[in-house]
Amino acid sequence: MSLYEAVRDAIRAEEEVVMATLVELTDPAEWEIPPAGGEVLPRVGAKIVVRPGQLPLGTTGDADLDRVIARDAWAALESGLTGTRHYGRHGQANQREVVVFVEAFAPPPLMVIFGAVDFTAALARVAKILGYRVVVCDARPVFATPARFPEADEVVVSWPDRYLDTIAGQLGPRDAVCVLTHDPKFDIPAIVAALRTRVGYLGAMGSRRTHAERTARLLEAGVVESDLVRVMGPIGLDIGARTPEETAISICAEIIALRVGGPGPAGVTSLRDSRGPIHQDAVALSGPD
Amino acid sequence: MKEVLGDIERWRRAGRRVALARVVDVIGSGPRDPGATMAVNEDGEVAGSVSGGCVEGAVLTEALGVLEAGEPRLCTFGYSDEEAFSVGLTCGGTIRVFVEPLDW
Incomplete structure (x- = not known):
């Protein structure tokens, strides 16, 4: 050879x-x-x-x-x-x-998406463009089917925390966990389990009110403040996204922004209004190519 | 590299010689990171890219020259030294591209 x-x-x-x-x-x-x-x-x-x-x-x-x-x-x-x-x-x-x-x-980074919803299908599509291996996981077999998520590399029927425990050792700084279920009985165990891993990006979908309630429940579940800051919620950059596709772009844009140190304190800025180099080196690891 | 493997395999199966050009250094602002790969076959067909389209034409010429000579070359493309380099990057940076025959 x-x-x-x-x-x-x-x-x-x-x-x-x-x-x-x-x-x-x-x-x-x-x-x-x-x-x-x-x-x-x-x-x-x-x-x-x-x-x-x-x-x-x-x-x-x-x-x-x-x-x-x-x-x-x-x-x-x-x-x-x-x-x-x-x-x-x-x-x-x-x-x-x-x-x-x-x-x-390096092998492609992994994105695990919890929740077999429309937003998930759009996110799987955009994540594939960025080079992720995409796994969709939901506990409900009726919704978690490969036919509904043709872009996903794998569709898993399982409880989020159970599935995460099986792959916890594989998750690293290049990987992402996106919790799109916005149902506390799935969200909380999924986030708690994800916080036990080294995953680089952890985002949770929901309104500001949902996220405030979720934060309270996470604290009740024993999550410490220093871990809570790892949870990006409401998920995504503030670009006015509405549709599942736009939301998927906003989530992926947030992942990219965090890789180079995060969006500025004033929120998302346009290149026209910002200064400094257009191409930034990743702080941690290079992304998929 | 991954994105050009399909073309490389097709060309090799057809018995075509192949040259690989890879970005090895980026100094200043550059459109593609080290590792960006462009493959060229002896008929001048191209897969992949090493910049935002600024230097691909020159890299194609270098790649065909490399296939002709059978020896690798390290090429520098930049804005900084217009005397030495006829092809530049509009973004103002300098890239070094290693061009070699795929004979290994």
Whole structure:
């Protein structure tokens, strides 16, 4: 199997894989220790492919450099960050002899939507555009059917808290939980269970009055104030959304805004009225691409 | 990368040689993040993109050159140095694009 095929297969299977490519040799005349005559230099285009639980594939031609690149590729798997690093030709830190592009391919982030309602169908559609794997969950088998949510990757008939407990370990900062049931008997257990995970975004639908009541019930259920701030409710950015589709855009826009530190204190601003760079780097992790 | 795999596979099945161009560095304001990928086959067909449409034409030319020569290239596209770079990004940033034959 070629390196390309290994990367291709991992991406298609939605498994983690990192590909590191040596993209540049800087000018040897500027190196601290110039290459000796006959010294074989690492080759531009050389690759190391790293997958969890398997030996690294590929070589730059220098075993020490290979080892350092593979180590940093592991770190990139954790952080999901893609970018260039500089090394000496034997992998030394603080030298700029070789430039290596480390590209982490992470599985798509997960969005779990609770409540098999019209808003859910629209949210599933928009979330798919953003690259999420989408799971719809509702305890009522009549409503939670794949036919009603063709865009969802999975439709689960279960109580929200029970389902969340089965996937709690998988949820991380890139993932989202959207509670659209606005029925306390589903909402409260779902939010309480979601707060026990590391999920990056947790939103709950409902009017301001519904949300105030929900907040009171969450406090009664033992949720502490410092956890309550994680709950985005009423869900979504204040863009005047009305229809399920517009609401879905407002929810996804909020997820994007929070990834870069949140909307400003004055609420949503237009680019015309704001300052600073249009493209912002994510604070935590890069989003789906 | 993921979004161009389908085209790459189709081209490989048809026996076409393929070049990959990937954004490796973005300095200043850039339209696409590192990892943005454009694939080109030897007939000049294109999948994916590396910018907002500003430099794709130049990357296509580089990719065909890379397939011809069989050697990878690191190309810089930016606004900052008009003498050196005929193709710029309207957003004012600089991107470095690694173009290589898919022979690995």
